[in-house]
Amino acid sequence: MNSNNPERTYFLIKKSKVQSLLNNLYNEYKLFVPVEEEEVVDFRRYEVDGNFTLEFTNTLLPPKGLFLPQQETLFTFNYERDISIEEKIEVSRRIIVGIRPCDSKSLTILDEVFKDVNEDVYYLQKRNNTLLIGLGCTNPQIYCFCSSLEIDPGKDISVDIFLTDLEDSYLVSVNTERGQLLIKDFPEYFEKAGEDEITRALEIQSPAREGFSVGFDKKDTEVFMDVEKIFEHPVWEELAETCLGCGICTYLCSTCHCFDITDELTKNEGRRFRCWDSCQFFSFTNMASGHNPRPDRKERIRQRFMHKLSYFVSRYGCIACVGCGRCLKYCPVDIDITRVIGTITNE
């Protein structure tokens, strides 16, 4: 989405100045920041002097919801005499602060889907209007496995601006022209970073790449390209025995993007909305005729893994997983994608 500027520049911002910067940005942008509420951190709209935290592991919900909201009215219509249609497209300029490298990668994966053949204006408009300020991980969670997917938790050039925590300040790496312009607009907050700080940031970034507890060798996922070979693998039956068929893994996944579209009608007007749906639900593939091509948990759970590791790769050339670890952390029955890959490969 971003026009990358080959020349990366580095600045410093003191942690104590971040709130004041956010207050200033608030005047021109819709801001989304990580906020902790009921022991859950999520991206929420920032209000002047509002709460936010940049000391968090990761948000419960991935940022996909800021581009593909759980529910979104696409247009409203009125057919009293003539039919009139009003499209609902988000046009405001927005900034997301504190997006982790795995999650920013998930957005580039989603872009493939929403710009494919038919451009999805609802999603793309929001992507184009949104500036991303990334935040490096210094301490991955025990559930994380982004390194298995060749994502660098300490460095991210796909965001406009990337922050590395240097204890009392952040090293600000500016990746894009949009990022440059933002820094230029608020010169009072940023000072030029010296070689020392850049080196220190590199030192902080490198240990982040180690210490993963789970994961896989990316080469091991190649077996998934042989669909015929693994379509009837016994692992699907085994997973289906304990899978509860809830939507946690798909809703919390940063790359799962399936949705349903519904019209809601009253007398002379109505609206069309879309909302998240999950391949783990029976109703997802249930046809009007009553036939369901994925009638049981086995077919449904296989679909989720095959979509991520096989079908998506065939179509877009990349795995639809970023190793954020949310599914692993929250699955009530501990279904673990890294173990599924291991089970199939080790045969």
Add this chain to the structure above:
Amino acid sequence: MKNQSYVELTNILKQKIDRLLSEKIVDYMIVYEKGSLWFKTRPKMIRKQTDMEKVIWNRYCQFNLSTFLKSLSGKDENIGIIAKKCDLGSIVELIKNNQIKKENLYILQVACDGVINWQKLENLLGTKVAKAIEVEEDSPNLVIKMPERNIEVLKNDCLPDKCLICDFQPSPYANDFLTIVDEKIEDIKEIKSQPLPNLEPLDNMSYEERLGYWLKHFSRCMRCYACRNVCPVCYCSTCMFDGQEGLWISKESKTSDNYVYHLTRAFHVATLCVECGECQRVCPVNIPLMKLNSKLAKEISDTFGYQAGLLIDDLSPFKTYCQEDPDEFK
């Protein structure tokens, strides 16, 4: 229970299950196996004796396995299941409500003196439990071994509410009760009688405050339906919220629709809910669902003197007629 006791219990468990499978007393056994991370376990169905190595029993076996008994009607298999005292309650409800036949079931109750609630432990430690290496019991404390140091916390502070009122005694409905002779095991027979802080804050709230409280929580719900699917007594073969013909609530997860979903579910499982707490435990957005379920259970207990999960022959007040039932509509 010491880690060593869990190891010994696991060994006895394996022997018992081996016998159950080899003598064809059960077709398969619902057990726990080790999870991906050391402090997790996962449910597992064992059909072959060669899978026996996977069986495990430890203080992380929180999951109520009886939820896997609810969708079996029509299948004529003999099933063995590992159950904690608390899980026996929902098994009783499933038998009582004709979801499974007692004669098809072999219940292997295992000695338990409480499972660990990670959230409570994390709140106590102020740090991610994932950072710990191991947990050992030094009654009445738990010793959390961290990379740099050990932290001791009172075990009772880390237990789910249900463990605080559990007597951990053998259930009359268990086919077998598995325990080891150990002084520490004797301790678990001591009945704890801590008052549950669960309801008090809400009962003291005004109607408006309570409404606000629930609206705030339900606004976070994303309708993943994990609470419903994990619930052992949510056994309808087609849920009214999954219906294809006409929707009772919108597919959008708006607060008002979420409200209808959660209240309907709470009323549907009232008289069935044994307060196992699984719905609240699996909720990714931390909705305190047990406050709702416990409140209804208390109302039913106060009104009808009925408690779910105790006796198979004790029918639900919603399914029986009794002249002495209070009639408040007069």
